Structure formats: C-alpha cells, structure tokens
Amino acid sequence: AQSVSQHNHHVILSEAASLELGCNYSYGGTVNLFWYVQYPGQHLQLLLKYFSGDPLVKGIKGFEAEFIKSKFSFNLRKPSVQWSDTAEYFCAVNARTGGFKTIFGAGTRLFVKA
Amino acid sequence: GAVVSQHPSWVICKSGTSVKIECRSLDFQATTMFWYRQFPKQSLMLMATSNEGSKATYEQGVEKDKFLINHASLTLSTLTVTSAHPEDSSFYICSARAGMGTSGPYEQYFGPGTRLTVT
Numbered sequence: 001a002q003s004v005s006q007h008n009h010h011v012i013l014s015e016a017a018s019l020e021l022g023c024n025y026s027y028g029g030t031v032n033l034f035w036y037v038q039y040p041g042q043h044l045q046l047l048l049k050y051f052s053g054d055p056l057v058k059g060i061k062g063f064e065a066e067f068i069k070s071k072f073s074f075n076l077r078k079p080s081v082q083w084s085d086t087a088e089y090f091c092a093v094n095a096r097t098g099g100f101k102t103i104f105g106a107g108t109r110l111f112v113k114a
Numbered sequence: 115g116a117v118v119s120q121h122p123s124w125v126i127c128k129s130g131t132s133v134k135i136e137c138r139s140l141d142f143q144a145t146t147m148f149w150y151r152q153f154p155k156q157s158l159m160l161m162a163t164s165n166e167g168s169k170a171t172y173e174q175g176v177e178k179d180k181f182l183i184n185h186a187s188l189t190l191s192t193l194t195v196t197s198a199h200p201e202d203s204s205f206y207i208c209s210a211r212a213g214m215g216t217s218g219p220y221e222q223y224f225g226p227g228t229r230l231t232v233t
Contacts (some may be wrong), residue, residue: 100211
C-alpha cells in the first residue's frame, strides 16, 4: 500500500540548531512531494514542493528539502531554526498511481527552545 | 491565487443533529475536491474524493451514509455530517485541485479547516 513515513514524531531543538526531518514514501513511479507546516491553532501552509527537476528544493522561511529517488526520501532541512519555527511539519505525497490523492505522513512536532 | 475557503470555521452541534460544511475554491475551478479529517495531535486522514457532478469516492473505513459529500459545481463542495456524535468531533479540512494543465493535477490547495465539536 502507498504510504508516507516520518521518522521523528517529536523533535526538540535549541535556537540556531540545525534541523533535519526525515520523510520516506512507498509509491512507485513518478511522485510529487510536499512539506507543509501547521503552526499552533492555524491551518496548513505549504513550505515547499517538488514536481521535477533539481532535486534540491528551496522553500519559504529558509527551509529546503532534497529528493533522493534511490532512497525514496524527501528530507526537510533548515540550517538554523528559530523559536518561531515551533510547529508541526507534515510530509505529503501524491502520484499518478494513487490517483493524485495527496497522502500525509504522521507529522513531526518540532519545539524550539528560546 | 488558488485560495480555498471553508465555512463555518468553527461549529458546535448537539448529538444527533446534522451539520453542513462548505468548501469553496475562490479563484479557480476545482474539478476535484478532497475532504480530510484531523484528530488532535494527529495527521490528516483522507476521507473522500469528489469530482464535480459525480458521486464521491470514499476511503476505506469512512461511512458514506454518515459523511455526505456533494460537489455540485466547480467551485463548491459540501460535507454533511449526519446524526453527529461526540466521536465525530474533529478538524475537517477540504482541499481543491484544478483540472489537467500545467499546474495540475499535481497540487492540492487546502482550506483553513472547520472545527466541529459535537456535544
């Protein structure tokens, strides 16, 4: 079955630390990949997306993600986190094989200590 | 562009009553809309997919008679939770996708969500 896995459920970092959140998927064929952020009490916001081309994707707020096809991964990174990055982060995937329905990972709750 | 709205943003209803949630694509025509639910501290779970003018396709485990979906126009889909019970309390999020084209069908645009509380 098609699935999206996020390895870290809870991450606690100090300000200025580097961040990497893992995401793996099990779809076959061509995939479209997304990272969303949900700040406390707010709705989903798109951080970045990958459809094709350069596997290193840059998004908003200093985030980037790298698509590694051989590893079925799309990890999210940020070199230096801020307190305001405290939020929940969701990896999401859709593909032609899944009717282009976007499926979400379980989410990673990030807490950044000031 | 690509804005999706939901109404209401928050609703409380009594057990046994029905509640309707609207999802609108404001600046594009959405041939396909999706409904998700999100329990507290959990991820978004896809409930159903609806195509304009067609019956919705429900994910496994989702009761189609309980969660009625209507996608009568290219800009409006509604989710009606019938005979709601406290366990239906959740955050319901819709998303919309434009038709085939250079920007689709890859990306879905998400609404702000509707928080349903059933007492």
